Amino acid sequence: MSRRGVRDLLIGLLLAGVAFLGTLYQVNESTASAHQGKGEQLPKLFCPLH
């Protein structure tokens, strides 16, 4: 794999890693809010165009 390919892959993994942690956080918050009786708080969906 070329140097550029390795760099692209690493950047992609970084983005996916942060997004994965964010996913876990969101689900955790959503579940916690439901258990605490705060009502259903679904994660927001993420479109930069909205």
Added chain:
Amino acid sequence: MRPVPWWRTPTLVIAAGCAIAVVTFGTRTSFGLFTAPLTDLRGWDRETFAFAIAIQNLLWGLGQPFAGGIADRYGAGRVLAAGGAVYALGVALMSVSTTPAQLALSGGVLVGLGLSGGSFTIVIAAFARLVSPDRRSWAMGVATAAGSMGQFLFAPLGESFISAYGPATALLLLSGFVALVPILAFSLTGKGEEDPAEAHVGTREALRTAIRHPSYLMLTCGFFVCGFHIAFISTHLPPYLTDLGFSHSLAAWSLSLIGLFNVIGAYSAGILGGQYPRRLLLSGIYLGRGLAFALFVLIPASTATVLLFAAVIGLLWLSTVPLTSGLVALMFGTRHVGLLFGVVFLSHQIGAFAGALLGGAIYERAGNYDPMWVLCIVLSLGAALIHLPIHERRAPRLAAGTA
């Protein structure tokens, strides 16, 4: 040739553009967190907050072609700086708004106009000009993924600010982040190098040429479908799942999985767009959406099928953005890309409006979402077909020597 200053190197340009996408979009998506605490604090009803956000979305969409046109003329950096400043002012004034009218002006008008000039779509236009053609598609993919990732960073941040300081101070703190946009925009100033293959035409002529160009119209129609799908899924997937008897936590997982796979899909589409014909990739994405919708409603639903559907739709979610914006830059050059992508973006917003609205209207009449799923599948197939005849080359009237 003049040497490129250090703050204009491609790496810094891309990093600054991604940081702007993260901050502006992250702050925008965190507004949902303020609905309950801010309305409770001021004694408003939810409609008041929703009305301000509706004005914001409307002005954002309508203002985009104008902001793009100004960016084409005076440089994306200036528009990003001005837009970021207006956006930051709007968020700061939201924190001291005490009446519905003040909220509509600050959170609605100012933030909406600020988003037109200071956010993601202008960053895409800047990348089209400032990043070399061989890295352009990748850069657009990174910006799209970064924008999508912004909410993962700003949702916890907004939540902790609200918990620690209350909603008004939290908004003020967030406006401090948005105030960084004019500084970051410094790297995105200028118009990049002139493309010798591009004809010198005015804004009106470029717009006239574009709207007479069948490929541009097909691309614009395709992006309408994208907005339609996304708004329908965002708004109506959770109630659809609830109707099927699934739990709240599965709906939460589904939406989060869409967000996660969206980042991966947008980034991957940026890389693929630099290597393969974009029109075929777009056609494949819309066909994939259609198949995913059809299988989702035809196969008996289970936890596994719901999560698989969310992952697949996430991969196909915003992967259209780097490919669509890349095609606009390829067909019409970079001189008017802000304006022309702004118009395409407006069709996306209209599609989003229609998707969210029709989903509710059809549910009220039919008592279920079945007709809406059928409509989504038909639109997917239409969008898949409409991208195939797109001419993936410079529009003849905008090539040098033909204007």
